[in-house]
Amino acid sequence: MNIPKELKYSKDHEWVKLEGNIATIGITDFAQSQLGDVVFVELPEIGAEFSAGEGFAVVESVKAVSDVYAPVAGTVTEANTTLADAPEVVNQDPYGEGWIVKLEVADESELGELMDSDAYEQLIGEGGH
Amino acid sequence: MTARQTPLYETHVKYGGKIVEFGGWLLPVRYTGILDEHKAVREKAGLFDVSHMGEVLVTGPDALVFLQKLVTNDVSRLADTQVQYTPMCYPDGGTVDDLLIYKRNHDEYLLVINAANIEKDWRWLTENSAGFDVELTNLSDETAELALQGPLAEAILRNLTDTPVEQLGYYWFIPEARVAGKTVMLSRTGYTGEDGFEIYCCPEEAAYLWEAVMEAGRPYGLMPAGLGCRDTLRFEAALPLYGHELSAAVTPIEAGIDKFVSLDKGEFNGRATLAEQKAHGPKRKIAGFVLTGRGIPRADYPVISEGRRIGTVTTGSYAPTLDKNIGLALVEAGYAQPGQQFDVEIRGKNVPAQVIAKPFYRRKGE
Numbered sequence: 418m419n420i421p422k423e424l425k426y427s428k429d430h431e432w433v434k435l436e437g438n439i440a441t442i443g444i445t446d447f448a449q450s451q452l453g454d455v456v457f458v459e460l461p462e463i464g465a466e467f468s469a470g471e472g473f474a475v476v477e478s479v480k481a482v483s484d485v486y487a488p489v490a491g492t493v494t495e496a497n498t499t500l501a502d503a504p505e506v507v508n509q510d511p512y513g514e515g516w517i518v519k520l521e522v523a524d525e526s527e528l529g530e531l532m533d534s535d536a537y538e539q540l541i542g543e544g545g546h
Numbered sequence: 547m548t549a550r551q552t553p554l555y556e557t558h559v560k561y562g563g564k565i566v567e568f569g570g571w572l573l574p575v576r577y578t579g580i581l582d583e584h585k586a587v588r589e590k591a592g593l594f595d596v597s598h599m600g601e602v603l604v605t606g607p608d609a610l611v612f613l614q615k616l617v618t619n620d621v622s623r624l625a626d627t628q629v630q631y632t633p634m635c636y637p638d639g640g641t642v643d644d645l646l647i648y649k650r651n652h653d654e655y656l657l658v659i660n661a662a663n664i665e666k667d668w669r670w671l672t673e674n675s676a677g678f679d680v681e682l683t684n685l686s687d688e689t690a691e692l693a694l695q696g697p698l699a700e701a702i703l704r705n706l707t708d709t710p711v712e713q714l715g716y717y718w719f720i721p722e723a724r725v726a727g728k729t730v731m732l733s734r735t736g737y738t739g740e741d742g743f744e745i746y747c748c749p750e751e752a753a754y755l756w757e758a759v760m761e762a763g764r765p766y767g768l769m770p771a772g773l774g775c776r777d778t779l780r781f782e783a784a785l786p787l788y789g790h791e792l793s794a795a796v797t798p799i800e801a802g803i804d805k806f807v808s809l810d811k812g813e814f815n816g817r818a819t820l821a822e823q824k825a826h827g828p829k830r831k832i833a834g835f836v837l838t839g840r841g842i843p844r845a846d847y848p849v850i851s852e853g854r855r856i857g858t859v860t861t862g863s864y865a866p867t868l869d870k871n872i873g874l875a876l877v878e879a880g881y882a883q884p885g886q887q888f889d890v891e892i893r894g895k896n897v898p899a900q901v902i903a904k905p906f907y908r909r910k911g912e
Contacts, residue, residue: 453564453774454581456864457842457871459893475893477842479580479864480774501840 418541419446421512425528426537427488432512433531435522440489443516444476444507447541452478455507460496461518467491469527474517476507489527491520552597553690553749557756561770569662571598573773580774584866587738587779591696592771593759596744597752600664601689602657602671606680609653616674616815617647618798620808624649629717629735632806633798634667639819640794641801643667644786646735648719656685656731660788674815690752694759695742695779697909698766703743705762707732711743726758738776739783739907782865784834784874784905790845790860791832791874799823800876802832802904832860833882834904836872837890839897843873848891849881849899856881859890867907873899 420426425433430448434441449455459475467473472484473493496518500506507515522528532540549567558565563574573595576583586592604613613621619632628649634642643663648656659667664686671682694703703711706726711734714720719733728751736742747755760768777787786792791801798807799820807820837843843862848855857877865872873890881888884903889896 453576454579456581457840459841477864479778479866480575482842482844 418450418538419512420534420538422534424512425488425531425533426540427486427531428540429486429488430541431485431488433488433528435525435528438522438525439494440491440520440522440528441516442485442488442518442520443511444485445537446511448483449508449511449515452476452481452483454479455504458497458500458504458507458517460498460500461493463493463496465493467493467520469530476504476517485517487520488531489520490523492523493518494521495519550598552595553752554595554597554756557753558595558770563770563772566773568773569598571661573598574770575774576772577770580772580778581866583769583771583775584778586767586769587696587740587771587775588867589697590767590769591694591698591702591742591763592738592769592775593756593763594693594695594771594776595691595752595756596693597690597749598661599691600659600661600667600684600686601746602659602668603683603685604655604657604671604680605653605683606678607653608678608680609655612675612678612680613647613655614811614814616671617645618807618814618816618820619647620811621647621649621655622811626651627719627721629719629733631717633792633801633803634670635798635814635816635820636794637815639797639799639816639823641788641792641796641798642670642794644788644792644798648731648733650721663788688748690747690749692745692747692752692755692759693736693738693742694745694763694768695736695738695740695771696768697741698763698768699740699742702759702763702766702768706758716741726755726762728755730755737785738779739785739905740779740909777861778863778866781861781863781874782867782905782907786832787861791876796876797823797828800828800830800832827879829879830857830876831879831882833857833875833877833886833901834872834906835875835888835890835899835901836870837897837899839899841890841892841895841897842871843875843890843892843899849875849877849888850891850896851881851888856888862890865906872902872906874904
């Protein structure tokens with residue numbers, strides 16, 4: 418299971434990469450493997466505001482519908498519209514081209530609540546999902 | 547209730563199956579991926595474990611009259627070693643289950659019933675057998691079942707048997723065939739919309755047979771196939787699934803499987819309601835639809851027209867062979883004709899859909 422060291426992780430299996438105050442968010446390799454073939458991604462509107470823990474995108478595999486939760490509060494600045502035509506990229510490249518949403522972070526202190534790669538590895542190792 | 551394992555549980559784990567609980571059974575939802583497995587069954591072949599299905603043997607001089615009373619199809623039309631699909635109804639026309647009847651001879655029939663309905667069906671059959679000279683035997687625990695499905699199924703099976711399987715007609719069976727050196731019941735049946743065979747065997751020989759079929763199928767691109775693609779395959783073929791398109795609250799006429807309701811065979815459970823629905827049309831009907839807006843319809847989503855709820859999605863999915871998001875829905879009959887439009891409510895938003903003809907997928911030459 419691929420768990421990049423430089424990213425932060427939520428207990429709901431999102432990853433976060435912070436650049437300035439913009440957080441790029443996607444679902445982890447573990448999450449995509451649990452879901453199976455992703456066939457649809459519902460993206461939020463640009464400018465929509467979400468609080469931490471709120472569902473802000475939906476990833477659907479053939480069998481399952483899964484919410485993607487905002488790991489931190491913020492405003493949507495960009496959504497990965499290439500996923501509309503190629504949702505399978507979430508399976509193929511979850512940490513790269515398969516990113517889902519960029520958020521302008523409202524309160525950077527919330528990032529401290531997220532896990533580092535070691536803690537996340539422990540979480541999925543314990544079967545927590 | 548703890549979930550049960552089929553005799554192939556260890557085999558599924560060995561083949562990398564992702565195990566889920568389904569109707570009280572631990573079964574693989576997928577191995578490599580639902581889309582891969584779906585494609586393999588449509589283009590080559592897939593091997594399924596359907597050992598969780600139930601089997602009830604009906605024997606005795608009254609076997610035929612008993613079954614004629616219980617099910618809606620005309621069992622008297624069956625020849626020895628022929629198979630028939632039929633709904634089984636309550637007196638009010640609601641559906642107890644849908645099943646396959648294998649006629650061995652005039653006083654011996656094997657019913658293959660849905661796994662989740664085994665106890666309910668057994669109770670229903672035994673309660674209704676009063677006054678008939680029949681004996682019922684629940685063989686569910688003594689029977690394992692493999693389904694080899696896909697256009698290359700026959701070619702694969704030919705490597706494992708001396709039986710001329712190419713001569714076995716669709717919905718016929720061989721009571722005792724030799725497959726990979728074991729004695730099995732072999733039928734040309736299945737629920738994927740493809741050609742294929744179902745192999746009934748004793749639980750002790752299931753894993754051996756699985757390996758033998760996989761080995762014989764390797765050069766043909768045979769893949770182990772899980773519950774996930776079993777559902778997308780039967781759904782594209784618009785075959786009803788009990789608990790979705792059929793239930794105690796839904797009649798076979800409402801489900802659109804009228805051709806399996808034989809009103810001219812005499813009295814049977816549910817006949818009055820089914821005759822009335824067939825004559826005047828049911829008030830609700832299963833419609834097939836394609837979502838024309840963005841999203842995936844799922845079971846239980848509301849179907850809306852002009853702000854009013856007119857029905858409910860019974861099955862919905864991305865359809866791999868068609869590359870479209872489609873569904874089946876139980877709707878007011880006036881909305882069930884191809885070309886009709888309605889909305890499906892997905893997470894609070896109304897997404898437009900259009901009714902299209904069923905089945906969504908039909909295999910070549912069918």
